[in-house]
Amino acid sequence: MRALCWVAAGELGVREVPDPELRNERDVIVRVRRSSTCGGDLPLLAGRHPLLRAGDVLGAEFLGEVVEVGPGVRRHRAGDRVVVGASMACGGCWYCRQGLHSCCDNAHADSASVDPDWARPDAGCFGRPRAAGGFAGGHAEYVRVPYADVSAFRVPDAVDDDRAVFAADVAPTGWLAAELGAVRPGDVVAIWGAGAVGQLTAWAAVLRGAARVLIVDRHEERLRMAERHSDAEPLDYRRTDIAAELRDRSGGRGPDMCVVAVGTPLTRSVADRFGGQHADRPDALREAVHACRKSGVVVVLGGTGGFVDAFPLGALTERRLTLRGASRPDLRDVPMLLDRMARDELRTEHLATHRLPLARGPEGYALFRDRADGCVRAVFTP
Amino acid sequence: MVPMGRLARAGPALGGAALAGAARLLRVPHRGGRPGPDGDVAAPARWEVVTVDRPPEQVLPDGRWPEPLRRLDGAVEVRVRPAPGDRGTELAARPLAGVAPPTGLAAHLVGDDPGLLVRRTLRQIKQRVEAGEVLRADRSPLDRPEGPG
Numbered sequence: 289m290r291a292l293c294w295v296a297a298g299e300l301g302v303r304e305v306p307d308p309e310l311r312n313e314r315d316v317i318v319r320v321r322r323s324s325t326c327g328g329d330l331p332l333l334a335g336r337h338p339l340l341r342a343g344d345v346l347g348a349e350f351l352g353e354v355v356e357v358g359p360g361v362r363r364h365r366a367g368d369r370v371v372v373g374a375s376m377a378c379g380g381c382w383y384c385r386q387g388l389h390s391c392c393d394n395a396h397a398d399s400a401s402v403d404p405d406w407a408r409p410d411a412g413c414f415g416r417p418r419a420a421g422g423f424a425g426g427h428a429e430y431v432r433v434p435y436a437d438v439s440a441f442r443v444p445d446a447v448d449d450d451r452a453v454f455a456a457d458v459a460p461t462g463w464l465a466a467e468l469g470a471v472r473p474g475d476v477v478a479i480w481g482a483g484a485v486g487q488l489t490a491w492a493a494v495l496r497g498a499a500r501v502l503i504v505d506r507h508e509e510r511l512r513m514a515e516r517h518s519d520a521e522p523l524d525y526r527r528t529d530i531a532a533e534l535r536d537r538s539g540g541r542g543p544d545m546c547v548v549a550v551g552t553p554l555t556r557s558v559a560d561r562f563g564g565q566h567a568d569r570p571d572a573l574r575e576a577v578h579a580c581r582k583s584g585v586v587v588v589l590g591g592t593g594g595f596v597d598a599f600p601l602g603a604l605t606e607r608r609l610t611l612r613g614a615s616r617p618d619l620r621d622v623p624m625l626l627d628r629m630a631r632d633e634l635r636t637e638h639l640a641t642h643r644l645p646l647a648r649g650p651e652g653y654a655l656f657r658d659r660a661d662g663c664v665r666a667v668f669t670p
Numbered sequence: 671m672v673p674m675g676r677l678a679r680a681g682p683a684l685g686g687a688a689l690a691g692a693a694r695l696l697r698v699p700h701r702g703g704r705p706g707p708d709g710d711v712a713a714p715a716r717w718e719v720v721t722v723d724r725p726p727e728q729v730l731p732d733g734r735w736p737e738p739l740r741r742l743d744g745a746v747e748v749r750v751r752p753a754p755g756d757r758g759t760e761l762a763a764r765p766l767a768g769v770a771p772p773t774g775l776a777a778h779l780v781g782d783d784p785g786l787l788v789r790r791t792l793r794q795i796k797q798r799v800e801a802g803e804v805l806r807a808d809r810s811p812l813d814r815p816e817g818p819g
Contacts, residue, residue, distance in 0.1 A: 311806040360802065378801035382723040382757055394797045397807035398790070412805075422807025432808055435801070 291428035297335025308432035313360030350426025374457035376412035379438035397422035460617035462488030469545035473497030481549035490518035542581035
């Protein structure tokens with residue numbers, strides 16, 4: 289089959305790879321109908337993951353049709369149209385039973401080889417290096433889905449592919465952000481990053497009753513899109529004193545919740561490295577911590593995958609802020625979000641600014657990475 | 671792991687009574703020391719431990735070591751105790767001192783970290799009990815004749 293593979297730092301290619309096969313009783317094989325670019329892929333594309341190998345298939349967000357079913361699968365059968373959650377989860381461990389699927393203990397094929405002194409592995413994820421889970425991604429004609437009864441969800445007939453594909457990751461991540469921030473009616477919410485996740489965080493905050501949602505970015509077309517589709521107030525940080533504006537629009541208190549949805553911080557420059565700057569600088573995170581009201585919540589989304597420097601710890605402790613984070617959503621909200629999509633309460637197809645055949649995957653990622661041509665998400669059809 | 675309760679001796683087959691008293695700690699005889707992380711020959715090997723979100727009776731059905739732990743009989747000692755907060759069972763194991771290191775394929779898989787085989791075994795037990803199967807990675811293109819084109 290054909291798949292979009294990592295080739296080298298900054299280089300992707302569509303290659304012929306072996307078809308996936310059922311490896312466990314709870315697996316299904318899905319014929320992919322749509323797959324989306326994802327911000328979490330960009331550090332991989334840039335070659336910032338030391339475990340990536342040439343030939344690894346990318347793609348964490350996809351939708352397709354079940355074509356093969358393992359003997360342990362109960363909820364799905366061949367022909368089902370399913371969206372597959374970005375967090376792979378077993379459904380039976382303590383974390384899954386709490387609804388914390390992104391922390392699943394059993395969705396990593398060889399977590400024992402991860403040095404226990406370093407970190408506990410989180411849930412498995414499609415399209416990550418073999419040593420970070422072991423599962424090929426969905427930018428392919430076919431993909432294997434382990435624990436399919438837990439991770440795959442049948443898509444209502446009323447929801448088309450272009451909308452439903454965003455129920456895999458973007459929509460549940462936005463919902464999770466609003467939940468982590470415990471947004472309440474009357475809250476003021478500020479979001480850094482008007483990409484797909486930022487926009488759907490804004491949507492979720494509005495749905496939970498936020499009085500104002502302010503979204504910060506520098507890309508005009510993204511800001512306009514967030515204003516049009518998510519009722520967010522756009523703030524262009526190139527033209528606006530963000531800290532002052534946030535104070536003004538929150539009665540001087542500061543936003544009740546600040547969400548950082550800008551993805552991976554900028555990479556260090558050569559000058560920084562020689563100057564002793566040993567870690568990435570989280571400029572948006574710093575701004576969010578300083579802006580947030582006393583005893584407010586700062587939510588950081590996305591996998592930075594490393595260390596950041598110059599974090600304003602004093603502001604966090606002196607002002608009793610709560611800092612919460614997530615790199616992937618839980619699965620429990622996917623059915624609810626699909627229902628909202630079916631009722632037209634949640635519309636996401638506008639996020640797919642570029643629809644391309646999989647053969648043009650490298651071009652789609654270049655557009656997505658560079659935010660070129662107004663690209664918010666490139667969506668591929670195999 | 672902080673010991674709790676009285677110690678009981680336990681091999682691959684644990685009596686039902688041993689499991690019924692879930693608050694006790696079970697271990698096989700300790701046969702001496704092995705080099706620890708600081709190179710101290712007298713220091714015992716470090717325990718590897720997982721928490722399995724099921725009661726001890728399900729982790730060790732009929733009081734027997736589950737597979738694949740049974741294959742390590744004579745090479746490891748094992749401790750079992752209920753996890754606090756109703757979180758299931760803490761299952762710990764560590765290599766026994768004085769046991770010859772693995773050879774052949776096992777040695778290749780374990781490398782110079784004897785704890786790896788123990789960790790992998792414990793993780794497999796946890797997956798079998800909680801998820802019903804041991805999750806296998808996708809087959810790598812390098813595993814087959816056809817590589818990436």
